[in-house]
Amino acid sequence: VWAWGGNDGAMLGDGTTTDLSTPVLLPGLDSVVGIAGGAWHGLALKSDGTIWAWGDNTEGQDGDGVAPIKTTAQVVPLASVTKTAAGYVHSLALKRDGTVWAWGDNLYGELGDGTTTNRSTPVQVSGLTGVVALASGGWHSLALKADGTVWAWGNNGDGQLGDGTITNRSTPVQVGGLSGVVALGGGGWHSLALKADGTVWAWGDNTGGQLGDGTTTNRSTPVQVSGLSGVV
Secondary structure, eight states: OEEEEOOTTSTTOSSSOOOEEEEEEOTTOOSEEEEEEOSSEEEEEETTSOEEEEEEOTTSTTOSSOOSEEEEEEEOSOOSEEEEEEOSSEEEEEETTSOEEEEEOOTTSTTOSSSOOOEEEEEEOTTOOSEEEEEEOSSEEEEEETTSOEEEEEOOTTSTTOSSSOOOEEEEEEOTTOOSEEEEEEOSSEEEEEETTSOEEEEEOOTTSTTOSSSOOOEEEEEEOTTOOSOO
16 A cells, blocks of 8 residues: 555554655555545555554544554454445444444444444444445445445435435435445535446535536435436
């Protein structure tokens, strides 16, 4: 894993807090098969199913129960992980058994454990099984189940959970009217889904037109991105 850019919170994981304008190799990381980046922390998934984290840890987003900052990668106490995702200050992991685990900031319920209590070590997302993919927005979380349905939790002030409301959720709710999904994406306050038919759907904040439906109106349920098909 290589990193570069701002480093005041040790988010580059190179053992320093010095900004870098060229890539640097992160020490202690090999056999990495996936990475994710939050606002001030990073995650790496190794081929042995372990997750390693570095950077700012003031909200517990590094997941090892020790505060406050990690200048190099440290292992998260979680095994058999297949995928990972990072929000601004929270982290997500998908285990081989299809369960989802989360840690870090939980102000809006983005950890999905039924509380709004920050967690410095992983907790299981309530009632969610059969998951095959993850994505994260700024303060909300998304999961794709094997049946093609999408589930979301956390901040919903702009409708980014897609359940037809703007009510925050501390446990997963199903995104309304969406099936046949094969991939997910999350922005700061909006969400995206790719369906098997090659169409793209979006919901949440749209003040900059990021939902692609030809308007700047927020949407609390998915709308199809205009003029876009055949996406893979």
